[in-house]
Amino acid sequence: MNIGIEIAYLVASVLFIIGIKYLGKTKDARKGNVISAVGMFIAIVATLFMLDVLTLLEIGIAILVGTVFGIYYAQKVAMTKIPEMVALFNGFGGLASFAVGLSDYYLKSATNLASLDAVNLTSVLVSILIGGVTFTGSMVAYLKLDGKVSGQPITFKGQHLLNLVLLLAFVGASVLVFIDPSQVTFILVLVAISLLLGVLTVIPIGGADMPVVISLLNSYSGMAACATGFILNNNVLIVAGSLVGASGIILTQIMCKAMNRSLTNVLLGGFGQTVATGGADGPEIVVKEIGVEETAMLFDSASSVIVVPGYGMAVAQAQHVIRELMEQCEKRNINFRFAIHPVAGRMPGHMNVLLAEANISYDKLIEMDDINDDFSNTDLVFVVGANDVVNPAARTNPQSPIFGMPILNADKARTVIVSKRSMGKGYAGVENELFGYANCLMLFGDAKQTITKVVSEMKEMS
């Protein structure tokens, strides 16, 4: 053991911990990210020191390729596409851990079979399983988020049974590997099963459940790194991997709680389908439409406004014109705030990033629990591209599939305006009772276009 390298790994581990600690404070978060990057740099340089000069050229090229691609992609990606990017990078991390596990197996099975002891073999198998599932699962999540594959849940008969059979087959083949570690065929079977399992576990999950899936895959990518730490007997891999694993699990829990669903319920998927049969067919909802001019007048006469953004705002790229709306309102001394539901968007905190991009101060973005009591004394609530998170059925209708989910009490405001493309249903496939309420008005059309018109009306008024 080289003591210098071990100390460098220790320093890197501490920097990761401090970095994550700072990432939790809005003021210091950027510093935290830099601290953790320094930790990573130290870990990489320390590892480079113990390498053979013979392989340095190949390694240099690999690092260069990765760096160029990484920087290019990170600079170019639009803020609305961050969930896609995180899913993709999770997949890369998973595949890297998977490849490291497989590489270690190949080397040892070819050179020194005796060094493949029980601990080593178990770690290899775990890194292949978790790494493989993370890789293909993240790719499916990426394709769904990016719209290359339908965001609808894909389910078929016997799906859960098939997953169970595959998992059992993985265990079975693992036992065979333990009996005879030199059998490469069994390892290839394990590789195939883990890749297949990743696809099968993510396809039944619907688009709006993506915050949960991304958080969970994030956690898996950490656990996969952790498994490679056990293979290589390396502490820094274990520390960093388990920090990420823990962080992903916590975010997963928060997301599940915000949807009032258990993790099992999300993972088994097919939410949309079960609703179609189980949902209550209430009377047809009659809505009242409102035009651009009247909307502008309502904003003009309000003294307090709360905006409820949802994924539809991201799709319409309406965050910038909402800032203009905010400026118009603030000119009139209107108290203008945003109410952020924990699962609004396609990943945890998605709305906050988009609104920050539009240069909206983060103290205007209020969390659900802190703002829910304020709706009843608010003049105007403006719902942009959100649906299920403001459906009062979650509070009032025990028949509704979303009953019990914590929602924003938008309906309690004096007036609610809903900006919506058309009269489509929410993700859960349920009618939104709010739209039929006496105090609710529908502003139909593309959010960006209609809000732009509202803003120009307001400019003319002043």
Added chain:
Amino acid sequence: MSISALIVLIYVLVLASYLGFELISKVPPTLHTPLMSGSNAISGITIVGALIASNELGFTTLSKWLGLVALVLATINVVGGYVVTDRMLKMFKKK
């Protein structure tokens, strides 16, 4: 691997996980996206494993090539993750 070495690794795993739970549960929802992309970059620590694997000069070149593939992917994960997190955090401003 000896049992005592394994026990040390398990200690590290348990304590670091516990620390992770403690640290993350305090993060405000505003920062959840940067937290996720930042921790995503940290999970690229597997780059260390990839470097070690790429360096092995064994009989098989397969293990080395797998290591190099892992190295490219982990580098993308690390570099891209940190850069995009910084880009996001730069935008979080209070006026």
